[in-house]
Amino acid sequence: MGAGDAQNEFIYEAVECVEGTRDLCMESHFEYGPRAGWPRIRAALRDRSVPATLNACGRALEATPWIAEEAVLDGHEVAAHGWRWERHAHMDEASERQAISRTVETITRVAGTPPLGWHTRSATSLHTRDLLIEQGGFLYDSNAYNDDLPYLVETAAGPHVVLPYAFDTNDMRFFNHGGFVFADDFARYCIAAFDRLLAESADAPRMLSIGLHTRIIGRPARISGLEQFLDHATGQQGVWFATRAEIAHAWRSALKLPRWQSRPTPESFSQ
Numbered sequence: 001m002g003a004g005d006a007q008n009e010f011i012y013e014a015v016e017c018v019e020g021t022r023d024l025c026m027e028s029h030f031e032y033g034p035r036a037g038w039p040r041i042r043a044a045l046r047d048r049s050v051p052a053t054l055n056a057c058g059r060a061l062e063a064t065p066w067i068a069e070e071a072v073l074d075g076h077e078v079a080a081h082g083w084r085w086e087r088h089a090h091m092d093e094a095s096e097r098q099a100i101s102r103t104v105e106t107i108t109r110v111a112g113t114p115p116l117g118w119h120t121r122s123a124t125s126l127h128t129r130d131l132l133i134e135q136g137g138f139l140y141d142s143n144a145y146n147d148d149l150p151y152l153v154e155t156a157a158g159p160h161v162v163l164p165y166a167f168d169t170n171d172m173r174f175f176n177h178g179g180f181v182f183a184d185d186f187a188r189y190c191i192a193a194f195d196r197l198l199a200e201s202a203d204a205p206r207m208l209s210i211g212l213h214t215r216i217i218g219r220p221a222r223i224s225g226l227e228q229f230l231d232h233a234t235g236q237q238g239v240w241f242a243t244r245a246e247i248a249h250a251w252r253s254a255l256k257l258p259r260w261q262s263r264p265t266p267e268s269f270s271q
Helices: 024-047 058-063 065-073 093-111 128-135 183-200 223-234 244-254
Strands: 053-056 077-080 151-155 158-162
Touching: 024 065, 024 223, 053 058, 053 065, 058 065, 058 093, 065 077, 065 093, 077 093, 077 244, 093 128, 128 151, 158 244, 183 223
Parallel strands: 053 077
Antiparallel strands: 151 158
């Protein structure tokens, strides 16, 4: 309610739907991320020289611009995760255009460069990818969960890279009976996925996405799970740690496609 939401976010820390008034409890849970969780995650990545992609909601970066600034300073990518933490499935086209435009404007302003990637919260609309292509500034999107590799889809502007995301190698499984309780649970599961894909990579390329949330993995009892995984993965040969934009560029290059270039956004895009 405090930021225009009809109800609270009630599927994570506190499973209690609150409507018609602000949920200060849940607001405080989410505030933990930028206050305490992000510094721990930042240090874990920086100490191991591992680049990452931050999926950022535009409205969240309006409130915490220093996270984008610090991420860019450390060599990370800031990608778009929507304007608000919301599904696009039932959005009308005009609202979705506005959400894309506002998100791009904010990330460009606080990060210094426009986002190259987009990832909607779970459910996209039927028009999301077409709108991203029309906007002209997106090298890739991650609105898919269907492969261990990037792939191309044909669009009005030519081949477009899709970088699938993953919900299993993801710290959100610490909630809602997802299976992770201790930091070791997260580390063991992600290491098992990594080791299997590394073995398969002897015959074909493989990609692993690890999903993190500042308020989740950034807790004192969980951060070592990320550190354990990073220490294991960085100790192996033949592994490339890259931002999602770097992966998308590399995939296009491997398929002999020309270097991707952004296109001007039509003036009428969000009108």
